[in-house]
Amino acid sequence: MKKHKVALITGVTGQDGSYLAELLLAKGYEVHGIKRRASLFNTQRVDHIYQDPHVENQNFVLHYGDLSDSSNLTRIIQQVQPDEVYNLAAQSHVAVSFESPEYTADVDALGTLRILEAIRLLGLEKKTRFYQASTSELFGQVQETPQRETTPFYPRSPYAAAKLYAYWITVNYRESYGMYACNGILFNHESPRRGETFVTRKITRGLANIAQGLEACLYMGNMDALRDWGHAKDYVRMQWMMLQQDEAEDFVIATGKQIAVRDFIRMSAEELGITLRFEGQGVDEVAIVENIQGEQVPALQVGDVIVRVDPRYFRPAEVETLLGDPSKAKAKLGWVPEITVEEMCAEMVAEDLKVAKRHALLKQHGYEIPVTVEG
């Protein structure tokens, strides 16, 4: 009988970790994931694939751990003996990295080194393949458009600077020790599982709440920012493909299409049957309800102002525009994204609307619903 492969995912409780765990389980892998200890449950995204440790042939196993703890990582890797390690764990919020730069560097930069070094010290450098979740934020103040594997980096945040170290230490371990280690340079990727403080989810969740009368207004930062948004499901497929090649290489993963934050707001509103009109400039810009169609928005009227700008969401340094060129991934791996930004937006709005309707019902019955999101 063919022995199944063993994978270890750091950040398994996150958006990508949960989709990747599902993908690998479907492929017959034994999947191990590292989750952080928290006083509240933090495993919602993987609860549907959770297996009790008492079941026979358990093939999804969660371990407590943290990228800041070398001894913990080394012990888990020694115990698991993974064929593949996917390093998806990070302090991944760019704005938060300005608030907690040292923590971000510790986890995002040194955390990557700790895993690579654990693989090496345990003598697994020929067995264990390593995937590093690199990011389009490396391009920051972009030096060419579209951005490809050869585009020079120009990080614009403590997050991006930490990820720059992680990128290069991954390349360095490949070149120094012959490890199969590679970087996926992923552009923004979203889904209904996206954290609530990233801009797409903040928008779909916020507008769904507004439609149901749970919130009055969405407060935004820089709505001019342009991003190349794909669906996380497409992107985790590419993460797996990158570890199945003869030789380790780095790849840009993107859709090759770009829209502004403002357009994503407009698109999400349209999904709810709301036509928005943007008026004003800079911090005085607002979006007004111009037309309503359908039954999705009982709480709104034409003329309502439902989007405003709050400068607290501006960043000390902004990445204004990102647009990826995924042609290497297409040429070498045959990877193309299957889900468009419009389809992704529709899926996110539909999911958030379901939750908002449930919350509206609970509220009618006197339950307090916390709805605010800072981020």
Ligand SMILES: C[C@H]1O[C@H](OP(=O)(O)OP(=O)(O)OC[C@H]2O[C@@H](n3cnc4c(=O)[nH]c(N)nc43)[C@H](O)[C@@H]2O)[C@@H](O)[C@@H](O)C1=O
């Ligand atoms: C690839 C990359 O992707 C993500 O980083 P991000 O691009 O910073 O993601 P975001 O969704 O927080 O912001 C996107 C844009 O939207 C602008 N924006 C406007 N108004 C608000 C606002 O109110 N909130 C937020 N969060 N952003 C806003 C904001 O200024 C920025 O220009 C992470 O996964 C990261 O880990 C990663 O690697």
